[in-house]
């Protein structure tokens with residue numbers, strides 16, 4: 001019996017040693033996986049030096065045409081220029097943008113239902129690529145793309161009738177199309193209905209898009225365009241108006257308590273669908289996908305790639321409201337965030353914080 005119990009003790013000890021070894025190995029394996037995940041998150045991508053002459057390509061959200069204000073249709077001539085520029089992607093980071101008129105998005109165009117539009121597209125002398133324009137408001141082949149393939153230094157035009165009221169994306173449609181869009185070649189054209197849009201106090205112009213840059217937001221330097229990330233639809237930057245946290249700081253939107261706000265919001269893509277949301281507000285009206293018919297009392301609205309909407313709401317309380325893509329990593333980690341700063345008297349019957357906490361910011365520009 002004594003011998004058997006000695007064997008049992010030895011077996012127990014051996015088993016304990018083996019189990020402990022497995023446990024240690026397993027812990028080491030887990031640690032290795034975690035550390036490799038952490039190190040891959042922290043890996044710095046080697047970038048070329050920041051281009052110090054990089055310009056500000058962010059379209060100011062308050063730069064948009066006034067309402068058309070006409071009761072009759074007319075002929076309208078619009079001119080755009082495609083320009084390739086080195087622009088600022090984030091603090092200390094630059095990127096080779098392709099643009100309409102030097103900003104992302106390009107200018108908002110605004111016409112009236114029934115107008116005949118003569119659209120001129122010039123490609124800057126300094127460009128290296130052919131560019132073009134496809135406007136989703138056009139009824140005709142390619143939305144104008146076939147008519148406007150322009151080489152550097154050249155220009156072309158075509159004419160279309162704005163038959164359908166709404167808010168429409170325009171974008172470059174020269175090969176390779178996804179690359180041209182991803183480098184910033186998109187904007188909005190608003191076709192107002194015959195009776196015009198309801199009067200509001202302030203209008204803003206915002207467009208979401210992905211930037212398939214070689215580095216991540218924390219990487220400083222000059223980012224190259226990364227075609228593999230684009231094909232995988234795996235951007236490290238998702239932005240409003242062209243750059244990381246573009247609509248914060250001096251390009252924040254401003255309004256006063258009691259004002260009625262209209263946001264024209266488009267999604268250049270080229271690939272992702274936006275879950276557009278304003279933190280702390282409910283959209284009183286949404287024209288989903290730019291439709292004539294409106295929905296009421298919406299929290300978050302989908303904006304497809306190559307689609308647009310307009311939303312309206314009244315701001316009741318002072319403070320900071322944040323525009324985001326509520327696929328929320330895109331806002332917090334990838335840059336799709338904008339501030340609407342509202343001034344005025346609080347109404348404690350609508351909202352009361354007895355401690356007066358300010359809304360935190362995101363840093364950035």
Ligand SMILES: [Cu+2]
Nearest residue numbers: 131132172180
């Ligand atoms: Cu182009």
